[in-house]
Structures are given as structure tokens and as C-alpha cells.
Amino acid sequence: MPELRVGDRQLQVAGQSNLLDALLGGGVAVPYSCRAGSCHACMVRCLSGEPLDRRPEALAADKRAQGWRLACQCQVVGDLEVEPFDPQRDGLAARVVALDWPSPQVLRLRLEPARPLRYRPGQHLVLWTEQGVARPYSLASVPGEDDWLEFHIDCRLPGAFCDAARRLQLGDGLRLGELRGGALHYDADWQARPLWLLAAGTGLAPLYGVLREALREQHQGAIRLLHVAHEAAEHYLADELQALAQQHANLQVSLVTAAQLPAALAELRLVSRQTLALLCGHPETVESFSRRLYMAGLPRSQMLADVFLPRA
Structure with missing residues (x-):
């Protein structure tokens, strides 16, 4: 043996x-x-x-x-x-510089790393508590635009990390693990192509970063963002998204509940074969997104998906 x-x-x-x-x-x-x-x-x-x-x-x-x-x-x-x-030996120190609850179940956490971190919107980081609890989260911040690393933590269900996150206070320390690339990103070569951003729950976090990166790069094509939440109160970035839509004529934002999702998906119509779709959230919802887009005529090769897998 x-x-x-x-x-x-x-x-x-x-x-x-x-x-x-x-x-x-x-x-x-x-x-x-x-x-x-x-x-x-x-x-x-x-x-x-x-x-x-x-x-x-x-x-x-x-x-x-x-x-x-x-x-x-x-x-x-x-x-x-x-x-x-070992997060103390191998990780990067960071401290909490802001935290708030934009909805009853979502904690918005902002961290300042001990040294600048090079990343792209849509990437992931493993966050470690001082007690050694680890969980991966997508970055919602944009480098060069935000002075912090932002994460959206779904606290709807109990879990070791989110339970610890509820107790965080300003100035508390966390450790950062490996930075890795997710499937979602923005490419400057997409400037003229229509973009569909479909998110479920805190799957909105990486797409919020990708959206702001696209707008910062002065994306010329139409952008449609759809966010599905369990209930209307959980559209935790509604104000921020509506403000961006008012500032950018090429951005359309749709906020729907889980009960409204089938009807919203049925209304999706492909207006250009050059459309790109970025999908993020629970595996079942992402599969619903991709199945409807495929039926609407969008090749799967033009869909980028990142699923938030439940803890095994």
C-alpha cells in the first residue's frame, strides 16, 4: 500500500x-x-x-x-x-475596507490586498478566513477603476464561509488564495458585437465587472443584461444597473424573478448571428439560459458559461 x-x-x-x-x-x-x-x-x-x-x-x-x-x-x-x-504562508493578506447588504441575502464585501493584485474582470479568488475556512468567489470589481477587490456573497443558505462572513467587521483580515481565470471576460475585439449577459443570483458579480469593463472600453454593440433572482428584493444591484442603463443608450437591463424567467427567456430573439452570450449562476439556470439561446439560433461556441457549483 x-x-x-x-x-x-x-x-x-x-x-x-x-x-x-x-x-x-x-x-x-x-x-x-x-x-x-x-x-x-x-x-x-x-x-x-x-x-x-x-x-x-x-x-x-x-x-x-x-x-x-x-x-x-x-x-x-x-x-x-x-x-x-497554507493561507498564512502561501496566501496574500487583505483587510476588509467596506461591507454592506445591498439586499437581505447578499453581502457586498470589499477588500484591500497587502499589495496590488493584477486581475481581469470575471476571474476568481479563493478567500480564506483567519480560521482557515476557504471558498472561491468571483471578482465584481474592475482594475484601474476600483481601489478594492469586490465580492458578492450569497448568504441565503447556511455555510461555513458565509456564516463567518456575516461576522466580519471593518479592518478584519482575510487571506487571498490563487487567482484564476474564469470562462467570463471581455475582449476588446468584441467592440461591435451584440452582448447578452445572463446572470442568476450572485452570478451577477463577474458579469457586473465584465459589463463595466465593456462600457469603459466604449463597447459599440448592443448590450442586454438579464438578472434572475428568487424574488424582486434580491435584485441587489438594481440601482447601479439602472444608472448605467441611463448613462449608456446601448445597454438594456431586465430584472426578473424565478417565476418570470420562462416568459422572459421565451421573448429572447436573436438579432445578429454575431451575438455573444456570457452566462453565470447555478448550473440548472445556466443550462436553461444556454438551451433557450441555442433554440433561438445562437451557436454554443458563442456562449461563455461559468457555473457556481454547490458545495459537495
Whole structure:
């Protein structure tokens, strides 16, 4: 049986065991969320030996060269020594500079990192509490326009991170994990193309950043943003979006509830075969978006989707 070493622990594990399961079974506190290789909360660094990596493309080449692997995507096939990601050692310090509740269930959190962070709207960061709770969130801020990193945290359901986030106060510290690219972004080559931005819940966060980036780049094509929420009170950026629509004649904003979504999707009509669609939110809603767009004549190759996977 392969030996798995973590610090002073020596674990005997069955061959072909999932690395994350082996670590958790051995009492090693490795955070995890999606188990799909998307959130990157379960990163570990290989000090000796090499696991079988089922999704090597899920990590950037420079991270892999440093020995980092996603535990949820690896199998133990031989003796292996690893160290889990340590936010105090490997993360970037940040402090809370603003927090408010733009709706009853959404916390808007703004952080100031200890050093400037280069990023693009639509990317993700893993946030770590001082107690070691980790969760990935999309950036809603725009570099060069905002002096902070902004995140929209859905607190509708209980969870270790959102429960901790409810207790945050100004000046509190967090640690930032890996910055990674999501599927959503804005490309200056899209200037003249129509854009459809369809978001569910806090899936609006990355699209809000992408929208503001497009407007800052003086996007010329029509932009249509649709936000679906469980109820009207949860259109947490309604005022900001309506203000942008008043300032930009090419922007149309639609705010619908879950009950109104089928009718709103049925009304979507493709006006140009050059249209691009960016979709974000719960997997079922994103699938509803993409299915309707495909039926309206939009090729799937012109849809960029980012799903918020529920915790496994």
C-alpha cells in the first residue's frame, strides 16, 4: 500500500485512492468545495512523489511547475509526500475596507490586498478566513477603476464561509488564495458585437465587472443584461444597473424573478448571428439560459458559461 506523508503524519492508503479522500480520512484538514477541479480550494504541493492527475489542465502551468496539484482530481498511485496550501504562508493578506447588504441575502464585501493584485474582470479568488475556512468567489470589481477587490456573497443558505462572513467587521483580515481565470471576460475585439449577459443570483458579480469593463472600453454593440433572482428584493444591484442603463443608450437591463424567467427567456430573439452570450449562476439556470439561446439560433461556441457549483 502506498504511504502518504503530510508533515509528521504517515498514512497507509489503498492504491488508486482519491488524494482528497485519503487526506480527509487521515484527519488532515484540507478545505474543499466543488470536488470538480473548479474552485481550487483543495490545492496541495507535492514534495516528493507524483500522484495521477486526472485534470492537469485545471491548474496553470506555473502552479504545476511549483508542485501544486488539486487533491480532488488526483489519485495516489505510489508513495507521496504533500503539504496543504497554507493561507498564512502561501496566501496574500487583505483587510476588509467596506461591507454592506445591498439586499437581505447578499453581502457586498470589499477588500484591500497587502499589495496590488493584477486581475481581469470575471476571474476568481479563493478567500480564506483567519480560521482557515476557504471558498472561491468571483471578482465584481474592475482594475484601474476600483481601489478594492469586490465580492458578492450569497448568504441565503447556511455555510461555513458565509456564516463567518456575516461576522466580519471593518479592518478584519482575510487571506487571498490563487487567482484564476474564469470562462467570463471581455475582449476588446468584441467592440461591435451584440452582448447578452445572463446572470442568476450572485452570478451577477463577474458579469457586473465584465459589463463595466465593456462600457469603459466604449463597447459599440448592443448590450442586454438579464438578472434572475428568487424574488424582486434580491435584485441587489438594481440601482447601479439602472444608472448605467441611463448613462449608456446601448445597454438594456431586465430584472426578473424565478417565476418570470420562462416568459422572459421565451421573448429572447436573436438579432445578429454575431451575438455573444456570457452566462453565470447555478448550473440548472445556466443550462436553461444556454438551451433557450441555442433554440433561438445562437451557436454554443458563442456562449461563455461559468457555473457556481454547490458545495459537495
